[in-house]
Amino acid sequence: xxxxxxxxxxxxxxxxxxxxxxxxxxxxxxxxxxxxxxxxxxxxxxxxxxxxxxxxxxxxxxxxxxxxxxxxxxxxxxxxxxxxxxxxxxxxxxxxxxxxxxxxxxxxxxxxxxxxxxxxxxxxxxxxxxxxxxxxxxxxxxxxxxxxxxxxxxxxxxxxxxxxxxxxxxxxxxxxxxxxxxxxxxxxxxxxxxxxxxxxxxxxxxxxxxx
Numbered sequence: 179x180x181x182x183x184x185x186x187x188x189x190x191x192x193x194x195x196x197x198x199x200x201x202x203x204x205x206x207x208x209x210x211x212x213x214x215x216x217x218x219x220x221x222x223x224x225x226x227x228x229x230x231x232x233x234x235x236x237x238x239x240x241x242x243x244x245x246x247x248x249x250x251x252x253x254x255x256x257x258x259x260x261x262x263x264x265x266x267x268x269x270x271x272x273x274x275x276x277x278x279x280x281x282x283x284x285x286x287x288x289x290x291x292x293x294x295x296x297x298x299x300x301x302x303x304x305x306x307x308x309x310x311x312x313x314x315x316x317x318x319x320x321x322x323x324x325x326x327x328x329x330x331x332x333x334x335x336x337x338x339x340x341x342x343x344x345x346x347x348x349x350x351x352x353x354x355x356x357x358x359x360x361x362x363x364x365x366x367x368x369x370x371x372x373x374x375x376x377x378x379x380x381x382x383x384x385x386x387x388x389x
Contacts, residue, residue: 208240208336208374210253215372217255221346222363230262239338239374241292241300241321251289251302251319253370257282276351282309287317298322302340308349317342332381339371 217232234256241249258279260271272279289304298321306315322337346366347354356362 208238208334208376210235210237210239211335211373211375212236215370217368217370219369220367221365224361227367228262230260232256232259233261234259235370237287239319239336240376241302241319241338243321243324246292246294246300249289249292249300251287251292251304251317253285253287255285257285275353278309287315290314306344308344308351311349313348315342315344326378327375330375331383332378334376334378336374336376337372338374339369341367341369343367 212235215235217235218229219231220227220229222228232255235253237251237253239251241251257277258272260268260277260279262268262271271277274281286307287304289302291303293301295301295318300319300321301316302319303314303316305312317340319338319340322339324334324336327333327335344366345364346352347357347364351366352362352364354364357364
């Protein structure tokens with residue numbers, strides 16, 4: 179098997195002066211809204227990037243604006259939900275040569291430390307598990323805002339986006355055969371973006387009235 183190259187360095191958050199985070203509704207326990215969350219990836223095929231996505235993702239993104247260290251970020255992705263738009267390629271990716279979805283049905287991330295990196299920016303460090311490998315990574319997360327949900331009383335909706343790059347060979351996704359051929363790259367760029375939903379503490383839903 180080919181030796182994996184050194185792991186790709188995580189994307190760096192843009193350096194900005196530290197400022198006081200904006201006030202906003204609580205986001206503790208905020209769970210991902212699957213209907214408004216996307217997990218996409220890109221990898222080089224010979225010379226050009228090819229995109230794909232995972233359609234089944236769940237988890238929590240709870241980063242309180244005033245106390246990010248008290249937050250938690252956790253993701254679980256169903257590996258068999260991979261979708262590149264080409265059925266034959268998706269079938270190949272699900273085999274033991276790549277994701278081995280039968281043996282490893284999920285990829286997981288669990289945060290261990292969250293620090294502020296500026297207004298609406300956080301650096302989230304934690305363990306990323308893909309197949310039989312667990313590695314520590316640091317993911318820059320941009321908070322896009324928090325507001326009351328316009329259609330769900332007593333619920334706050336928060337937006338976020340996170341990006342990182344990993345070396346797939348470090349996680350045993352592929353043997354290196356196609357990389358040595360120059361057919362498929364080793365670095366995978368990943369972007370997770372979406373919304374979370376959280377019940378607003380102390381909020382009382384208005385009583386329903388008859389027509």
